[in-house]
Structures are given as structure tokens and as C-alpha cells.
Amino acid sequence: MAVLITLVLLAAVIAVVSAPLLRRGTPEGTLPEDGxxxxxxxETPRHADLSAAREAKYREIRDAELDYKTGxxxxxxxxxxxxxxxxxxxxxxxxLEALEALSTRVSSAG
Amino acid sequence: xxxxGAACLVLALAVCAYGIGAxxxxxxxxxPEFSESGRRSVYALAGILTVAFAVLEVAFxxxxxxxxxxxxxxxxxxxxxxxxxxxxxxxxxxxLLWAWLLSLWSSLVLxxxxxxxxxxxxxxxxxxxxxxxxFISLMVFYATxxxxxxxxxxxxxGLDPLLRHPSMMIHPPMLYSGYTLCIVPLAxxxxxxxxxxxxxxxxxxxxxFALAAWLFLGIGIMLGARWSYAELGWxxxxxxxxxxxxxxxxWLTGTAFLHSLMIQEKRGMLKVWNVSLVLAxxxxxxxxTFLVRSGVLSSIHAFGGATxxxxxxxxxxxxxxxxxxxxxxxxxxxRSEHRLDSLLSRESIFLANNLVLVGLxxxxxxxxxxxxxxEALTGHESSVGPPWFDRYTVPLALVLVLLSGIGPVxxxxxxxxxxxxxxxxIPLAFGAITLVALLATGVSAGKPLAIAMFCCAAFVxxxxxxxxxxxxxxxxxxxxxxxxxxxxxxxxxxRRRYGGYIVHIGMAVLFVGVAASSSFQHASELSLSxxxxxxxxxxxxxxxxxxxxxxSKEDAAHTGSxxxxxxxxxxxxxxxxxxxxxxxEGFYDSGDPTQGSVGHLIGGQAVSHVSMDAGVTRxxxxxxxxxxxxxxxxxxxxxxxxxxxxxxxxxxxxxxxVMAREYMKSxxxxxxxxxxxxxxxxxxxxxxxxxxxxxxxxxxxxxxxRSRVSxxxxxxxxRDLARA
Numbered sequence: 016m017a018v019l020i021t022l023v024l025l026a027a028v029i030a031v032v033s034a035p036l037l038r039r040g041t042p043e044g045t046l047p048e049d050g051x052x053x054x055x056x057x058e059t060p061r062h063a064d065l066s067a068a069r070e071a072k073y074r075e076i077r078d079a080e081l082d083y084k085t086g087x088x089x090x091x092x093x094x095x096x097x098x099x100x101x102x103x104x105x106x107x108x109x110x111l112e113a114l115e116a117l118s119t120r121v122s123s124a125g
Numbered sequence: 126x127x128x129x130g131a132a133c134l135v136l137a138l139a140v141c142a143y144g145i146g147a148x149x150x151x152x153x154x155x156x157p158e159f160s161e162s163g164r165r166s167v168y169a170l171a172g173i174l175t176v177a178f179a180v181l182e183v184a185f186x187x188x189x190x191x192x193x194x195x196x197x198x199x200x201x202x203x204x205x206x207x208x209x210x211x212x213x214x215x216x217x218x219x220x221l222l223w224a225w226l227l228s229l230w231s232s233l234v235l236x237x238x239x240x241x242x243x244x245x246x247x248x249x250x251x252x253x254x255x256x257x258x259x260f261i262s263l264m265v266f267y268a269t270x271x272x273x274x275x276x277x278x279x280x281x282x283g284l285d286p287l288l289r290h291p292s293m294m295i296h297p298p299m300l301y302s303g304y305t306l307c308i309v310p311l312a313x314x315x316x317x318x319x320x321x322x323x324x325x326x327x328x329x330x331x332x333x334f335a336l337a338a339w340l341f342l343g344i345g346i347m348l349g350a351r352w353s354y355a356e357l358g359w360x361x362x363x364x365x366x367x368x369x370x371x372x373x374x375x376w377l378t379g380t381a382f383l384h385s386l387m388i389q390e391k392r393g394m395l396k397v398w399n400v401s402l403v404l405a406x407x408x409x410x411x412x413x414t415f416l417v418r419s420g421v422l423s424s425i426h427a428f429g430g431a432t433x434x435x436x437x438x439x440x441x442x443x444x445x446x447x448x449x450x451x452x453x454x455x456x457x458x459x460r461s462e463h464r465l466d467s468l469l470s471r472e473s474i475f476l477a478n479n480l481v482l483v484g485l486x487x488x489x490x491x492x493x494x495x496x497x498x499x500e501a502l503t504g505h506e507s508s509v510g511p512p513w514f515d516r517y518t519v520p521l522a523l524v525l526v527l528l529s530g531i532g533p534v535x536x537x538x539x540x541x542x543x544x545x546x547x548x549x550x551i552p553l554a555f556g557a558i559t560l561v562a563l564l565a566t567g568v569s570a571g572k573p574l575a576i577a578m579f580c581c582a583a584f585v586x587x588x589x590x591x592x593x594x595x596x597x598x599x600x601x602x603x604x605x606x607x608x609x610x611x612x613x614x615x616x617x618x619x620r621r622r623y624g625g626y627i628v629h630i631g632m633a634v635l636f637v638g639v640a641a642s643s644s645f646q647h648a649s650e651l652s653l654s655x656x657x658x659x660x661x662x663x664x665x666x667x668x669x670x671x672x673x674x675x676x677s678k679e680d681a682a683h684t685g686s687x688x689x690x691x692x693x694x695x696x697x698x699x700x701x702x703x704x705x706x707x708x709x710e711g712f713y714d715s716g717d718p719t720q721g722s723v724g725h726l727i728g729g730q731a732v733s734h735v736s737m738d739a740g741v742t743r744x745x746x747x748x749x750x751x752x753x754x755x756x757x758x759x760x761x762x763x764x765x766x767x768x769x770x771x772x773x774x775x776x777x778x779x780x781x782x783v784m785a786r787e788y789m790k791s792x793x794x795x796x797x798x799x800x801x802x803x804x805x806x807x808x809x810x811x812x813x814x815x816x817x818x819x820x821x822x823x824x825x826x827x828x829x830x831r832s833r834v835s836x837x838x839x840x841x842x843x844r845d846l847a848r849a
Contacts, residue, residue: 017126017128017129017132018128020129020176021128021129021132021133021136024132024133024136024172024173024176025136027169027172028136028140028169028172028173031165031168031169031172032140032143032144032147032162032165032166032169033162034162034165035158035159035161035162035165036158036159036162038158063240063241064241064242064326067241067326067329067330068325068326068329071325071329071390071391074621075391075537077618077619078537078619078622079536079537079538081596081599081619081622082536082537084595084599085592085595085596085599086544086547086548086595087534087535087536087540087544087548088536088539088540088541088544089541089543089544092536092538092539092540092541096537096538096539
């Protein structure tokens, strides 16, 4: 019984671990080579990282706004900080759009 | 089934070796399918170790004494509740629990980051599997949980009576979850250094896991304190014991990291500091495990042998050397992207908080390892006690509580002095009113440190209350919601900020409990005979009559003791009945035949079962140490040993019953330990508040759980939002 369960376990482990090596196409998280599907819906690691950075920047903008409204920041400081944060957010959005444009071109070329 | 368990361990080791190789090959050669295969090795490892753990758990529940570890740590009379927990009371079982939990948490973090941080997570996978391989190797080569004896003994030795406490069911898994979760940030920190991607991305990916490590470790520490208070019979919840300290140190550095990571996220600063903190936290977690399992320092919490010292010291040495090499070789890319805008900013307060936390950790580290350091330097082992720890940690704790009230009212980046002055009025008023009230009533006379802690805690209450009130006011102004709804919406929308504030409140409450219970405690240790009474603080405690139960089934504490002797105590205050306490001490079967056929039934470790009347204002706590070494009782055992054969344990139990009857007939004076401590319950309540706040801060924000929409559409909308 123990031998049988061990063999089943071994087979399952081999199946799970070797699946990415045997799979046709690309592993999760990379752009499809065949161009199938909507490229902009595919999240690459770089895209996911930029999305996380964008969410973090939005949180910072909200934090600064809350600090101002709860009386911790003067109006002048708030306006300066808010402008900086929004410029940084736009920079991230530009990078995201550039990445999406690239992925669209790759999928069209494929 | 032992063969299945052993086969699982060998298979797990092979999977670790393959996964490390595949992950490193994938990331070095740019072959993501190999990295993906390496990541899946971690999932496979979790599956294999789940089977192995289930095999061992079933062996315990089925009393399969052919397993050496079952025979050593369980018995037929061990209550089922404790049999399930006995798995991790043994060296081998706890190693398996460690490796299993590590595999589960590693699987979770790698699944959640599967579409992010490709290079960093490939290195992290290899490191996590490296830790898995280390612990599995210990089980394969040093301490296997699946070793068997043939023929199997008829009964086991039984679980250490000290561990027969409900919190022991969850204390070790919580503590080990904390320790293993500490390895996740370490692996990703090292991964980021190896991949040379040291921006805030890796921090964002593991922030929730760092918080979970902090949360689990904190719950484990609190449960350990509760166990110490309710089980160990010395009346305290924290004794600066080596193993207690070992669990506190990674919690302190983890707390520092949870604050300083925000500075890296927001400002790109403190990169060296943050990565050093996660490496230190992970290393301290391994050192904590080492202390519990190695027995290198004497501790009431240490339950291991001395066989694992060399492998653990080697691992710790490798970790420290690798950490130093990685941080120093990547120091150029770890430069801060910004400088502090102002000394009056939340960043500055967080920096101060970090220095205090790391200072606390250093003090505790020095005190804990002082016996080893002194032995290495002088050849003589000497140790430091609680007064030494108190001398240094109390002032630092005061500063820490104060900072937890200052931080929330200071803005990020820069705050103006006029705003700061206005924001400090209410918190300072809270502190001042508390000071005046304490001085006027005179309740804290002669206890300046306790007074300082109460005032600092009041300052924190004022600061956080003001934050909530202002936040709700802002929310109401924009939404027109009623106050309770506005409060809920405010917390929901800013979970990290307001969850963190709740944690600060909880810590203040906890420290109030610690300050009050340690400064205003009344304790008495004395011998009483039935009918006698004594005064403890404002309470009178009278020893009404003794109690005795025999056989594990009748044990009132449900811990499986053969004989339990105790007392009924009547507690009164000003002539009014307050509580009836029933402390007892359990005597357990030693399984040692040299103690005789009756002697061994009660010859095991005697364990105190504390009885207390706990309330929000004070605890009345009692423990008893009955005297069973009287000539009359010893004679019963001697006669039983001579006349009753080993093969008749039922007759042995009759002899124990005779002994219990003799004890009840003419009870000798018993030794009592009685304590009246104010506000102890607030330590546990504070802990619950802390963990409630931690859960709120950890819970995914609405933006992270919302349904996915077209990425481009979201970006367009986001751009509009940012420009608005």
C-alpha cells in the first residue's frame, strides 16, 4: 500500500513539475508568440510591476490628500507634494502605455 | 505507513534539489519554463510534506507506538486533544511542522507573485527550496520522524505534562508560521539583490507576507505568554527567558521593517536598511528555531536535544556571510533616490522608531546570548536576569509608545511647525490630564516609570482618537454619510493607515497592562493548613479544604494526570465573597520501572494547574505545591511497590487511591503562591486589538480585489484621475 501511494505521489510530482517544460508555447506571464488573443489583456511581469507601482502612487496621492484635509499639511506643501506625486504617476502611466503599445506591435507582427 | 513517510522525505529532498537547480538554470539562462518548473517544485513539495505530516498525525491519533516519536511523546492515557498536538512536541515532529509550513507559505507567495518579479522570484524560489532542503535533510539524516521499533511497545511515555495546555495546540503552529513567514521576505530580499532589482517592487510583493509573519509571530508570542501565566506556576507572563526573547527579536526587527518599507515604497529611501532588516529578521527567525530545538541555552520553553547544534550554527553562519556579501556588493544600486525633506516628517519619526526597535532587539540579543558570549570570552558561563533587561528595555519601550502617538499626527515628506503644534494639543492634553489624575489620586506614588507609561499611553489614545475623529469629519463632509458609516468607509478605504493606528492603540493598551501588573502586584508565597488564611493586597485568601482525584479520566484539569492534589480557596475582600479558587498539582506516570509498580504512576513531572479569578481591574491568581513526601504517604507507596506486581496497573491505581484518601484524611500544610495583579487582562485585550488592527492592515484593498477590466481602459481612466 505504502509503495503504491509513493508511486502515485511520484507520478503526480513529475506531472506537476515537468508540465512547463512539456507545454507548447510560452509559460505563464510571458507574451504569446502566436499572437492569439488580445495582447493588452496579457500581464507580463514588467506590466504587473508597473501596475503595482501605479497603485502605490495612487495610494500616495490619496494619503497626501487625507493628510491635507486632516490638517497635517499646509496648503502650499500639499500643492507642491500633490504636483510631484501626479507627475510621478504620469511617468508610470507613460511606461505602462509604452509597454502595451509594444506588446500590441509584437502580437500584430506575430 | 512509516515507510510512506520516510519515502515522502526522500522524495521531498529530491524535489528541493531539482527545484533549486531548475530555478537557477531558468533565471541564469533566460529560460522561464525552467523557472516555472522550479516554482511548481515548491507546490509539489507542499503536497509531499502534507502527506508526510498526515502520516505522522494519524500515527499519533491511532496510538501507533511502533513510531519512536509517538512512543516518546504520547501514550494511551494522553487525552486525544493533546495527542493531536503531540506531533510538534517532539524534535522530529517540530522539524516536519517547520518544513511543512514553509512549503505552504512558499507556495502561497510564489502563486501570488507568479506573474510578477520573474527574476527575483526565481532566485527566491531557489532560496526557499534551500531552506526546505535544510530542514528535510535534518529529518533524513539526523532526526527522522518515521523511525520505528519492532516490536512496538505496548504504551508510550506520554506527552510532557507542561505541554498539556490548550494554547499548546496553537502556540507552536503560530510561532512556526511566524518563523517560516519571516523566511519569505528574506528569500525575496536576497532574490532582489541577486537579480540586481532592488527598487520597491519586491517590497510591494512581500509586504503582506511580512505583515503576516509579524501577525503570526505576535500571536505565537502572546499565546506563549498566556501559557506561561496560566500553566507554569510562577505567576508571570514574561520572564526574559532565552526562548521567549528569541521569538521577540524577529518580531521587533519585523515591526521596524513594516514601518521603514513604507519609506522605500514612497520615497525610494532606506534600501540598505530595509534589505538588512529582512535579512536580519529571517536570520533571527532561524536562530529562534535553533534555540528552541538545540537546548544550547537553558530555557523552560526549550524542548529539543543537542544534536542539531552544528547544522544550525552552520546555516546561521552561511546566512550572515551571504547577507553581508550581498548587501556590500550591491551597495551602489542600494543608494537612496531621495533625501529627507524635513526632520519634522513622518519619515523622521519612522526612522526614530526603527532605531528604538533595533536598539531593543540589540539589548535583548546581548542579554540572551550573554551566557554564550561570557563563556567564549572568560570560560565561565554567567547570565543576566530580568532586572538587567528591565533597566534597558523599559526606557526604550516608553520612547516607542510615545513615538507611536507622534507618528500619526505628522505628515509625510514635510510638516509645518504650526500644523504640528495644533495637532499635538489634544494628545498632550490627554497625557497631562492623566498625569494630574494619577498625582491627585496618589495611586501611582513612587512608581515614576509606571506613571510615565500611563501618560504616554494616554498621549497615544489622544493622538489616534483625534486622527479617527478628523478622518470621519473629512469623510462626512465629502459624502454626507452618518458617522458610523463614514468611519467604516474611512477604514475600508485606508486599511493600512487606520489598521496601523488600531495596532498602535492595542500596543498602548498592552503596555498599560504590563506597567500596572508589574508595578502594583501583590504576591505571597507561604505554607497554609486547611482553615488558615492570609492577606494578599486587599484580599483575604482562606484555605478551605484539600481536594484529590485519581486516574487520568477523573483529572479535573483534563491533562491525564494519575493523581491530582489541590485545594479549595475562598477569596474575600472587606468580608465579602469574591471568588472560589481551585488550584491543583497533577502527578503523572513516569514510565520509569525503577520507581516501583506504584511509584512510577505518580513519579513523573509534577505540574501545577493554576486557578485564577480574572477581571478587567485585577486578577487573583493561585498555585499550589502539595507535599506528598510525608512519612504516611511514602509508606503507602513503599507497601504498594512491594506487594503489587507491574502487570496489575489497576491495583497500582488502588494504591494511589489509598494515598489520596490518606492525604484528604490528614492533609499536610501545602505551599501556596498567591498573586493579585491589576489590569493583567488588558495585556490580552491589547494583544487582541493589535491583531485586529494587523488583520485590517493586511486585508486586500478594494482596488486589489476588484474584477479585472481591460488594462488599457483602466490606464486611460487612471490617467484622467491623475490629471484631475
